[in-house]
Amino acid sequence: MFSSALLLLPPRSSFLQQRKIKGKVAAKIKTERRESPRSLTHRPTRSSAAMTSISQDADREKMRSVSVDLNNDSSLLIDIPDALCERDKVKFTVHTKTTLNSFQKPEFSVPRQHEDFIWLHDTLVETEEYAGLIIPPAPPKPDFEGPREKMHKLGEGESTMTKEEYAKMKQELEAEYLAVFKKTVQVHEIFLQRLSSHPVFSKDRNFQIFLEYDQDLSVRRKNAKEFFGGFFKNMVKSADEVLISGIKDVDEFFEQEKTFLLDYFSKIKDATAKAEKMTRSHKNVADDYIHISATVSNIGAEDNTALKTHLEKFSELLEKLRKVEGRVASDQELKLTELLRYYMRDIQAAKDLLYRRARALADYENSNKALDKARLKSKDIPQAEENQRQCLQKFDKLSESGKQELTSFKGRRVVAFRKNLIEMAELEIKHAKNSTALLQGCIEMLKVN
Amino acid sequence: DILKKRDSSYCSLDVDTLNSQTVEVIAIAKSVKCRGSILVTHLAHISTVELTLTTPNSRGRKEIIGPTGPLSTTMSTQNSLHMHNSLNKPLEELEEEESGDTFELNIAVTNPEKMGDGMNAYMTYKVSTQTTLPAFHIKTFSVRRRFSDFLGLYEKLSVKHHLMGCIIPPPPQKSVVGMTKVKVGKEDPSSAEFVEKRRAALERYLQRVVAHPALLQDSDVQEFLEREELPRAVNTQALSGSGFLKMINKASDAVNKMTIKMNESDNWFESKLQEVENEEQLLRRLHASVDSLVNHRKEMCINTAMFAKSVAMLGSSEENSALSRALSQLAEVEDKLEQLHQEQAFSDFFILTELLADYVRLLGAVRGCFEQRMKAWQRWQEAQATLQKKREAEAKLLWANKPDKLQQAKEDLTEWEAKVGQCERDFERISSTLRKEVHRFEKEKCRDFKHHIVKYLESLLRSQHRVVKCWEAFLPEAKAIV
Numbered sequence: 001m002f003s004s005a006l007l008l009l010p011p012r013s014s015f016l017q018q019r020k021i022k023g024k025v026a027a028k029i030k031t032e033r034r035e036s037p038r039s040l041t042h043r044p045t046r047s048s049a050a051m052t053s054i055s056q057d058a059d060r061e062k063m064r065s066v067s068v069d070l071n072n073d074s075s076l077l078i079d080i081p082d083a084l085c086e087r088d089k090v091k092f093t094v095h096t097k098t099t100l101n102s103f104q105k106p107e108f109s110v111p112r113q114h115e116d117f118i119w120l121h122d123t124l125v126e127t128e129e130y131a132g133l134i135i136p137p138a139p140p141k142p143d144f145e146g147p148r149e150k151m152h153k154l155g156e157g158e159s160t161m162t163k164e165e166y167a168k169m170k171q172e173l174e175a176e177y178l179a180v181f182k183k184t185v186q187v188h189e190i191f192l193q194r195l196s197s198h199p200v201f202s203k204d205r206n207f208q209i210f211l212e213y214d215q216d217l218s219v220r221r222k223n224a225k226e227f228f229g230g231f232f233k234n235m236v237k238s239a240d241e242v243l244i245s246g247i248k249d250v251d252e253f254f255e256q257e258k259t260f261l262l263d264y265f266s267k268i269k270d271a272t273a274k275a276e277k278m279t280r281s282h283k284n285v286a287d288d289y290i291h292i293s294a295t296v297s298n299i300g301a302e303d304n305t306a307l308k309t310h311l312e313k314f315s316e317l318l319e320k321l322r323k324v325e326g327r328v329a330s331d332q333e334l335k336l337t338e339l340l341r342y343y344m345r346d347i348q349a350a351k352d353l354l355y356r357r358a359r360a361l362a363d364y365e366n367s368n369k370a371l372d373k374a375r376l377k378s379k380d381i382p383q384a385e386e387n388q389r390q391c392l393q394k395f396d397k398l399s400e401s402g403k404q405e406l407t408s409f410k411g412r413r414v415v416a417f418r419k420n421l422i423e424m425a426e427l428e429i430k431h432a433k434n435s436t437a438l439l440q441g442c443i444e445m446l447k448v449n
Numbered sequence: 450d451i452l453k454k455r456d457s458s459y460c461s462l463d464v465d466t467l468n469s470q471t472v473e474v475i476a477i478a479k480s481v482k483c484r485g486s487i488l489v490t491h492l493a494h495i496s497t498v499e500l501t502l503t504t505p506n507s508r509g510r511k512e513i514i515g516p517t518g519p520l521s522t523t524m525s526t527q528n529s530l531h532m533h534n535s536l537n538k539p540l541e542e543l544e545e546e547e548s549g550d551t552f553e554l555n556i557a558v559t560n561p562e563k564m565g566d567g568m569n570a571y572m573t574y575k576v577s578t579q580t581t582l583p584a585f586h587i588k589t590f591s592v593r594r595r596f597s598d599f600l601g602l603y604e605k606l607s608v609k610h611h612l613m614g615c616i617i618p619p620p621p622q623k624s625v626v627g628m629t630k631v632k633v634g635k636e637d638p639s640s641a642e643f644v645e646k647r648r649a650a651l652e653r654y655l656q657r658v659v660a661h662p663a664l665l666q667d668s669d670v671q672e673f674l675e676r677e678e679l680p681r682a683v684n685t686q687a688l689s690g691s692g693f694l695k696m697i698n699k700a701s702d703a704v705n706k707m708t709i710k711m712n713e714s715d716n717w718f719e720s721k722l723q724e725v726e727n728e729e730q731l732l733r734r735l736h737a738s739v740d741s742l743v744n745h746r747k748e749m750c751i752n753t754a755m756f757a758k759s760v761a762m763l764g765s766s767e768e769n770s771a772l773s774r775a776l777s778q779l780a781e782v783e784d785k786l787e788q789l790h791q792e793q794a795f796s797d798f799f800i801l802t803e804l805l806a807d808y809v810r811l812l813g814a815v816r817g818c819f820e821q822r823m824k825a826w827q828r829w830q831e832a833q834a835t836l837q838k839k840r841e842a843e844a845k846l847l848w849a850n851k852p853d854k855l856q857q858a859k860e861d862l863t864e865w866e867a868k869v870g871q872c873e874r875d876f877e878r879i880s881s882t883l884r885k886e887v888h889r890f891e892k893e894k895c896r897d898f899k900h901h902i903v904k905y906l907e908s909l910l911r912s913q914h915r916v917v918k919c920w921e922a923f924l925p926e927a928k929a930i931v
């Protein structure tokens with residue numbers, strides 16, 4: 001858990017200071033982390049027993065105790081207890097506890113940066129053996145642009161507000177900053193935990209290096225050639241998309257999957273974008289309450305009539321309400337928007353699997369053609385035969401593991417959606433009831449006056 | 450002779466002890482049911498009628514003071530002192546004397562209708578009055594009025610009452626853009642919103658006018674409510690000759706304000722003006738914040754609607770049937786929420802924003818009254834200065850011993866002495882009226898704000914209740930996913 005989270009805010013303007021967030025905030029993060037389950041995924045089925053126990057748990061009232069915990073296997077436990085934010089860089093402390101012999105020590109920690117995670121992901125993608133597996137999507141880059149911009153705007157508008165108003169807005173923004181920070185830590189952690197709980201990935205050599213190597217991995221920045229190479233790869237990918245969407249697959253299962261995934265991906269991408277917008281405007285409404293509350297409080301301070309108490313109570317109520325509204329917005333963000341975002345990326349990973357299979361199929365077909373040509377020319381027949389056999393083997397392996405992966409992916413997805421939707425609904429109800437109670441109390445008090 | 454009648458619905462006071470310049474002062478005591486019954490208290494030698502209103506469910510007491518007509522010139526300073534004393538009489542004493550009669554006057558502005566075509570088109574509104582006041586011939590009646598009629602009413606009232614220090618509610622503002630859209634005939638929601646906004650504003654305007662006892666008695670107001678056809682008020686057009694005249698007057702007023710340095714004998718006015726100015730500032734700021742809230746909520750509506758559509762699409766392509774059903778339920782929930790947000794934005798606007806806008810304008814009107822008082826003071830000072838000059842001229846003539854011119858000078862002197870006296874009385878009168886007016890205004894504002902705050906909170910409460918219901922309906926669907 002977080003022993004200490006050192007948060008250094010980038011000194012964009014004079015009013016930002018370096019702060020150490022310890023104690024209270026750290027404790028808060030600690031408890032929150034214990035409560036918040038790995039809400040977005042759960043382990044790919046290691047055993048059906050895990051699945052059934054989860055579905056039983058799901059019927060229980062207290063959803064929070066259903067930890068669809070990725071860290072179930074005590075042979076390899078990974079977490080990110082600590083993280084540091086320096087200017088644009090976030091340094092994660094990856095902590096591993098293991099009973100496996102393949103590691104040198106039973107417990108160790110290493111500092112890692114975001115680029116290291118990307119490196120790990122890319123190497124896994126490029127590994128031939130894993131072509132038939134869904135590779136967990138890479139965590140997105142930490143993006144503090146939103147709160148940072150808001151901070152900047154706040155600094156500019158400082159003169160137009162009162163001290164209290166300004167302090168409250170700043171507090172709110174710092175909370176936002178912290179939320180983005182926590183989210184990025186969680187996303188990176190989940191990436192590693194999915195790898196560690198997968199029977200194949202957990203044994204990957206690069207993964208072990210990532211966890212263990214105590215020197216700086218000094219992942220080279222992609223030089224120009226590699227950058228363009230990456231760009232080219234993306235072009236190829238979109239060509240792939242055209243490729244597989246055009247050709248009808250012989251295998252019924254894969255054909256269905258392909259249609260479904262392509263369609264679903266575009267829909268979920270759209271839904272994610274709209275959810276983001278919705279959550280953001282919700283946050284704006286909550287922020288407006290701050291300004292209104294502050295101004296009403298000012299008016300109340302100046303007022304000497306019977307209106308004074310009314311204004312004061314109104315201002316207090318608004319302050320409380322906006323906190324609730326803020327929570328509604330952030331809970332919506334976590335449960336709904338994050339869910340959609342994560343599964344959008346996961347479905348992309350599943351699509352990538354399909355592309356690889358399609359390419360393997362294309363390779364197989366090419367090898368067939370080559371074999372035919374070789375037979376015609378009566379040259380290099382054994383090589384061509386060998387080639388063809390290998391291609392076929394590869395393709396079959398891909399198909400088999402692909403089928404497995406995609407099936408478990410389905411189940412995983414449904415469970416995660418269920419969990420998050422239930423939690424979101426419950427939270428919304430809780431917050432709305434809270435607001436109702438606050439409002440009722442205030443109205444009664446005002447009517448008596 | 451002073452006729453007094455307690456507990457009566459009609460009372461008139463004649464101050465008849467004066468010379469040719471006596472003016473009849475008629476104070477008509479009619480109660481306005483908006484707040485309750487009226488108390489008529491008679492005060493000897495004084496043509497002030499103090500009216501106290503109590504609410505039927507004793508929600509608060511208000512004191513309303515009617516206007517005073519132009520006072521007689523021979524009113525002695527003793528009388529005016531007396532008047533001041535009675536005004537300082539504690540309000541509680543007056544509030545104890547209550548009358549039982551209540552009279553009703555309810556006003557509604559409804560049914561906006563477009564008349565005419567193209568750029569000459571205009572909207573008319575139905576102004577319905579329901580009253581038990583004897584001054585009106587029938588109990589329930591309605592007329593159709595257009596926006597310029599309302600503005601015309603304001604002009605007339607300003608001219609008459611402003612000099613007496615009354616706070617006259619300002620009408621809603623002209624909007625060339627809004628009206629042009631309506632004229633052009635676009636049937637889109639924004640022009641409907643504009644018409645609704647204007648209708649509500651006109652209603653509030655009229656309700657405030659009749660809530661003021663002096664204005665209620667005004668014949669122009671009564672004519673406005675009753676008469677079938679009103680002569681078209683032409684001097685209210687923005688680009689007319691009188692429009693320009695007004696602008697020039699406003700400019701010269703502003704310059705004047707900067708140059709008048711008043712010798713304030715009564716601190717109350719100075720501190721009150723400062724209070725009013727501060728409050729206006731704060732209300733402006735609050736108005737801007739609430740406006741921003743309304744806009745953000747509207748934005749949230751749009752985004753929620755888009756999201757709902759998106760989720761519905763997602764649900765339809767979902768292969769797991771239970772999840773698909775849940776997702777389409779989610780889309781429905783979000784749709785309902787969007788409607789809720791829409792209604793809430795509506796409430797935000799009509800309950801809070803418009804209230805604040807009205808009061809910013811009202812405070813402006815209050816400031817205007819203070820300015821009128823300053824002008825009255827200025828006139829008094831000028832009259833005194835002229836009088837001084839005349840005295841000097843007379844003295845000179847006396848010394849130079851020119852009997853024929855002396856007569857003229859003496860007459861001049863008498864005239865100017867009278868003028869000075871008049872100005873002084875005007876000033877005193879406007880000061881006292883202003884004081885009472887401010888007092889009444891504050892009480893009304895207090896009540897208004899209290900009422901609206903509670904109303905707003907109730908609207909928030911209602912929407913939160915519905916949010917709870919929406920999500921509670923969704924929860925079993927989410928749990929049903931397998």
